Amino acid sequence: MRVLFVGALAALTLAACGQSQSSNPAAPIAASPGAWVVDKDASKLSFTATQTGSAFEGEFETFSADIVFDPADLANASISIAVDTASAETGDRQRDTALPGSDWFKAKEFPSATFVSNEVVETGEGAYEARGKLTIRDVTRDLVLPFTLAIDGGKAHAEGGVTLARTDYGVGQGEFSTDEWVGLEVGVSFVIEATKSE
């Protein structure tokens, strides 16, 4: 069952912010040039996994993203995602009851899974990689998150995904630390719609 999480990201840009006014370093991210505001209703963080051989899909209902991204200034791009681990929904009450439990996300102790980028690099036309750290439960690992991005005026659409081994992060303890009942691979994907913050 179960699954994971992850990082989503999004990307976006800022076009007209090339002007490098020396911004106040203490200012909140939202105020920095290139900041984007994620449209939560239009964005989606989903996952696929297998339970006793059958594939299923799920979604994290709650996550937040702090995104600063300008295609012309990748050096200053940053993506930070926080996922509410208790918000996983898979359409099966039994699974959804199990997921926040101690063998899986242990949401009481680890309420959020995070992805924080160290750098964002361009890998092709409209294609990027966010390289950073993914933390789930108490495990932090390097993660490369590929995504595509299209910016149209003040709107950005990004999507991407990655396959994770849930046990790399301790998701699935005890009897669930093998693939006997629940597959180890979890596909995580996201679609992010964002608006440039003014």
Added chain:
Amino acid sequence: MAQSRYTKGAIILHWLIALLIVGQLCGGLYMVGIPNEQASLKFQIFQLHKSFGVTILLLSVVRVAWRLTHKVPPLPEGMAGWEKIAARATHIGFYILLFVTPLLGWAYVSVAPFNVPTVLFGVIPWPHLPFFESAANREALAESLSGFHEFAAFSIIGLLALHVGAALKHHFLNRDDVLSRMLPFVRPRS
């Protein structure tokens, strides 16, 4: 004069629970033999077993409440003293096992290392038993509880043999009303 039949409520509860118990015994004996390779089937049968077990537990509460608030027809005259004692003991044994068996199963599920939440029939979340959920040495405790649960199940099978055998004996040898007064749709022998 004492009533000659069980009440409709008692008859419904008796047969409903009887059906569920037979199903649980068959399902329980079957499911423990399903190889782990058939993970999906095994998982689903176990979830159903838990759901029906809780159903029996809840129905048993209703049943005891009914038993305590309604009269039951007397045992036939002419039964030997030991027969009356055996009949009552069998019934009391059933009542005890109606509670003990599902409670042992529930405790087992609560403490089992294979930690899966119970959601009755995939719809109604059912909690673990608090004490067992946080018990130390879960593995050993789970093994004991599993053994007790199984022992209770086999005890039910033993009582069933006595109970059914006695009912048939009353019906076909003694030719009395003991069986028919618990049967739906049947008029008592005149």
